[in-house]
Amino acid sequence: MRTLAEHRAFGGVQGVHAHASTATGVEMTFGLYLPPAAARGPVPLVWFLSGLTCTHENAMVKAGAQRVAADLGLAVVFPDTSPRGEGVADDPAYDLGKGAGFYVDATQAPWAPHYRMWDYIANDLPRVLFANFPLDEGRQAITGHSMGGHGALTLAMGLPGRFRAVSAFAPIAHPTASDWGRRQFAAYLGADEDAWADHDATILMRERGFDGPVLVDQGAADQFLDLLRPEALAQAMAARRQPGAFRMHRGHDHSYFFVASFMQDHLRMLADALAD
Amino acid sequence: MRTLAEHRAFGGVQGVHAHASTATGVEMTFGLYLPPAAARGPVPLVWFLSGLTCTHENAMVKAGAQRVAADLGLAVVFPDTSPRGEGVADDPAYDLGKGAGFYVDATQAPWAPHYRMWDYIANDLPRVLFANFPLDEGRQAITGHSMGGHGALTLAMGLPGRFRAVSAFAPIAHPTASDWGRRQFAAYLGADEDAWADHDATILMRERGFDGPVLVDQGAADQFLDLLRPEALAQAMAARRQPGAFRMHRGHDHSYFFVASFMQDHLRMLADALAD
Numbered sequence: 116m117r118t119l120a121e122h123r124a125f126g127g128v129q130g131v132h133a134h135a136s137t138a139t140g141v142e143m144t145f146g147l148y149l150p151p152a153a154a155r156g157p158v159p160l161v162w163f164l165s166g167l168t169c170t171h172e173n174a175m176v177k178a179g180a181q182r183v184a185a186d187l188g189l190a191v192v193f194p195d196t197s198p199r200g201e202g203v204a205d206d207p208a209y210d211l212g213k214g215a216g217f218y219v220d221a222t223q224a225p226w227a228p229h230y231r232m233w234d235y236i237a238n239d240l241p242r243v244l245f246a247n248f249p250l251d252e253g254r255q256a257i258t259g260h261s262m263g264g265h266g267a268l269t270l271a272m273g274l275p276g277r278f279r280a281v282s283a284f285a286p287i288a289h290p291t292a293s294d295w296g297r298r299q300f301a302a303y304l305g306a307d308e309d310a311w312a313d314h315d316a317t318i319l320m321r322e323r324g325f326d327g328p329v330l331v332d333q334g335a336a337d338q339f340l341d342l343l344r345p346e347a348l349a350q351a352m353a354a355r356r357q358p359g360a361f362r363m364h365r366g367h368d369h370s371y372f373f374v375a376s377f378m379q380d381h382l383r384m385l386a387d388a389l390a391d
Numbered sequence: 392m393r394t395l396a397e398h399r400a401f402g403g404v405q406g407v408h409a410h411a412s413t414a415t416g417v418e419m420t421f422g423l424y425l426p427p428a429a430a431r432g433p434v435p436l437v438w439f440l441s442g443l444t445c446t447h448e449n450a451m452v453k454a455g456a457q458r459v460a461a462d463l464g465l466a467v468v469f470p471d472t473s474p475r476g477e478g479v480a481d482d483p484a485y486d487l488g489k490g491a492g493f494y495v496d497a498t499q500a501p502w503a504p505h506y507r508m509w510d511y512i513a514n515d516l517p518r519v520l521f522a523n524f525p526l527d528e529g530r531q532a533i534t535g536h537s538m539g540g541h542g543a544l545t546l547a548m549g550l551p552g553r554f555r556a557v558s559a560f561a562p563i564a565h566p567t568a569s570d571w572g573r574r575q576f577a578a579y580l581g582a583d584e585d586a587w588a589d590h591d592a593t594i595l596m597r598e599r600g601f602d603g604p605v606l607v608d609q610g611a612a613d614q615f616l617d618l619l620r621p622e623a624l625a626q627a628m629a630a631r632r633q634p635g636a637f638r639m640h641r642g643h644d645h646s647y648f649f650v651a652s653f654m655q656d657h658l659r660m661l662a663d664a665l666a667d
Contacts, residue, residue, distance in 0.1 A: 123612070123640075124648035176453050176647065336399070364399075371452065372400035 116247055119144065125185035126151040129175065132247075138231045138239035139198040145240065146175040146193035147248060150185045159254035159389040160190045160244065161382065162278075164236065164270075166261030167295075168214045171195045174260065177371035183379045187386040190250055194240055196262065198229040211299055217290075218266030219314050221303035230303055236266065237274060256385035258282040260374050261343070264331075265290060268316035268348075272325050280388030282330040282381045284374045285337055288348035289317040295342040317344070320351035329359030330384050332377045334367030392523055395420065401461035402427040405451065408523075414507045414515035415474040421516065422451040422469035423524060426461045435530035435665040436466045436520065437658065438554075440512065440546075442537030443571075444490045447471045450536065453647040459655045463662040466526055470516055472538065474505040487575055493566075494542030495590050497579035506579055512546060513553075532661035534558040536650050537619070540607075541566060544592035544624075548601050556664035558606035558657045560650045561613055564624035565593040571618040593620070596627035605635030606660050608653045610643030 116134040123129075127150040136143040152158050161184070165174050174180065175193045184191045197203075197216035204225040206212035216232035245252050257278045259267035264286025271281035290296020291311045300311040312318045329352065333345045349361040367373040392410040399405075403426040412419040428434050437460070441450050450456065451469045460467045473479075473492035480501040482488035492508035521528045533554045535543035540562025547557035566572020567587050576587045588594045605628065609621045625637040643649040 122644055122646050122648040123610070123642040123652070125652050129648050179455050179458065179651075181648070182455065182651070334399070366399040368398055370398050372398040372405050372457070375455075375458070376399070376401050 116243055124148065124181045127153065127181070127185050129181060131171070134243050136235060136239050138235040139229050141198045141200045141203060141229060143198070143235065143240070144171050144195055146171045147244070148181050148184055148191045149248065150188050150190060152188035153190060153249045157249045157251040158188055158190050159256070159386070160192060160250045161385050162236070162255065162257040162259075162267070163191055163193050164218065164257070164259030164263030164266040165193065165196050166259070166263050167196070167210050169196050169263075170214070173371070174374070177375065179375040179378050180382065183382045187382055189382060189386055189389070190248070192240070192244060194236060197232060203229045210295060211302060215262065215299065217262060217299050217303065217314070218269060219300070219303050222310070223303060223305050226303050232266075233270070236270060254279065254389045256280040256389055258284070258381055258385065259286070260284040261369065262287055262295070265316055269314050269319060272316070272319040272323050273313060275326060278327070280328045280385045281325055282384060283332070284377065284381070285333050285343055285345070285369055286316060286331065286348070287343055289315060289344035291315045291318065292347065293342050293344050317347040317351045320348060320355060320357060324355045324357050327358075328384060328388055329357055330381060331359070331361045332381070333361070333363050334369060334373045335363050335365050336367055337369045339369050392519055400424065400457045403429065403457070403461050405457060407447070410519050412511060412515050414511040415505050417474045417476045417479060417505060419474070419511065419516070420447050420471055422447045423520070424457050424460055424467045425524065426464050426466060428464035429466060429525045433525045433527040434464055434466050435532070435662070436468060436526045437661055438512070438531065438533040438535075438543065439467055439469050440494065440533070440535030440539030440542040441469065441472050442535070442539050443472070443486050445472050445539075446490070449647070450650070453651065455651040455654050456658065459658040463658055465658060465662055465665070466524070468516070468520060470512060473508060479505045486571060487578060491538065491575065493538060493575050493579065493590070494545060495576070495579050498586070499579060499581050502579050508542075509546070512542065513550060530555065530665045532556040532665055534560070534657055534661065535562070536560040537645065538563055538571070541592055545590050545595060548592070548595040548599050549589060551602060554603070556603045556605075556661045557601055558660060559608070560653065560657070561609050561615075561619055561621070561645055562592060562607065562624070563619055565591060565620035567591045567594065568623065569618050569620050593623040593627045596624060596631060596633060600631045600633050604660060604664055605633055606657060607635070607637045608657070609637070609639050610645060610649045611639050611641050612643060613645045615645050
């Protein structure tokens with residue numbers, strides 16, 4: 116691992132680091148915010164997974180997470196959203212290929228060798244983080260925006276016991292029934308839709324739920340509502356009586372102004388679940 | 392004036408607007424955050440002037456101003472840093488021409504016709520703002536980052552009575568003695584250095600000072616310390632016994648992580664001066 120930059124922020128340090136990823140086979144870059152409390156010992160870790168077209172940088176500079184994380188004593192990691200580099204397959208569309216890993220392990224050509232973002236977030240990056248930074252592996256929570264909200268929810272429900280709480284900002288909530296999902300899953304996972312179900316938050320909520328609190332925020336003026344399908348997830352949460360909240364916010368769109376507006380609520384909820 | 396975008400944020404609205412500028416002769420874009428209190432009547436206005444290479448957008452998405460402004464009931468305007476467009480002169484350097492207006496009115500070719508950023512901030516944009524939005528013209532304050540800190544300090548001291556308070560994050564503090572200033576003033580204002588003095592915060596602080604509180608924050612690990620010359624301004628403030636504070640922050644660099652870390656302090660100081 117090598118450190119590309121360190122910026123002092125709110126008494127802590129916003130780092131940018133790169134490492135050779137065994138999951139994706141290429142060098143991956145991530146941001147890691149360490150709060151002031153990290154100088155005194157291991158701190159809880161919140162994962163922030165980002166959306167389509169984002170790198171590690173967007174949420175790191177736009178979401179306003181550092182101020183709240185500093186107050187709450189949380190570390191926050193901002194992973195990239197796909198493998199990068201010259202040898203990595205891509206597609207002209209913004210929602211397939213680079214910047215659009217969808218947090219799955221591709222089984223199909225030409226994606227299979229590098230597009231392994233589930234493995235990257237679930238196994239590879241954790242090894243790097245816990246080996247190199249003062250982070251408490253027993254206290255993790257996860258959140259994300261849009262495609263990253265999909266990733267947060269599916270990883271949280273797909274890895275029981277790993278995360279104590281999960282939240283999402285305007286997640287792609289039902290990708291197997293959306294053009295943000297069907298085309299990508301067909302490309303990465305193949306035509307057999309049985310392989311898609313483990314990567315659909317609504318299906319996972321119906322079938323498994325989550326053993327911990329769930330917070331989902333959605334803007335009512337989001338320009339992508341038809342692609343996100345939040346009502347499917349809300350219905351699944353209510354039907355299952357999942358502990359948590361689904362909140363619809365009047366006037367809010369899909370931008371980082373929406374994410375920033377509710378970041379404090381999300382990190383406080385996650386921090387409460389991580390206390391002790 | 393036309394509205395390009397409106398994003399709900401922290402209970403208020405982050406707008407992006409464009410207008411035909413009489414000062415620069417081209418269309419100019421600006422961001423304006425209106426806090427929830429603006430729905431009930433005119434609110435005080437804080438100007439945030441940005442630094443080299445920035446557009447209206449950088450501080451608007453990175454500085455974390457909206458949350459604090461919403462709490463304090465402040466509007467915040469984020470102007471662009473230069474004229475833009477095909478007919479506007481430019482230079483290959485990042486610190487001259489587009490993105491580098493330095494908040495002066497150019498008198499020299501090829502800059503003179505469009506590079507009139509002092510006039511734009513002092514006269515043109517205020518007309519647009521007070522005609523179109525619920526803003527209290529009698530309650531204004533100004534701040535900025537780097538080149539924008541230079542602009543905030545020189546406009547505040549150059550327009551007595553206009554702004555009740557001024558602050559700056561890592562301002563270009565003594566441009567007539569810096570490579571961030573001498574080359575640009577020679578290009579925009581000509582070789583006669585007498586014309587430069589009204590655009591140097593340290594000289595203005597020595598000769599005039601400011602009738603209101605001043606807050607200047609500087610990172611001790613700023614990579615541009617030799618160009619910013621903060622010690623000259625600190626000395627001038629101290630020698631004049633200027634009410635206010637000059638603060639040096641251990642470990643902080645020149646980034647927006649520095650700006651965001653202290654945004655709350657700045658907006659609170661400005662809001663205190665704008666109260667009543």
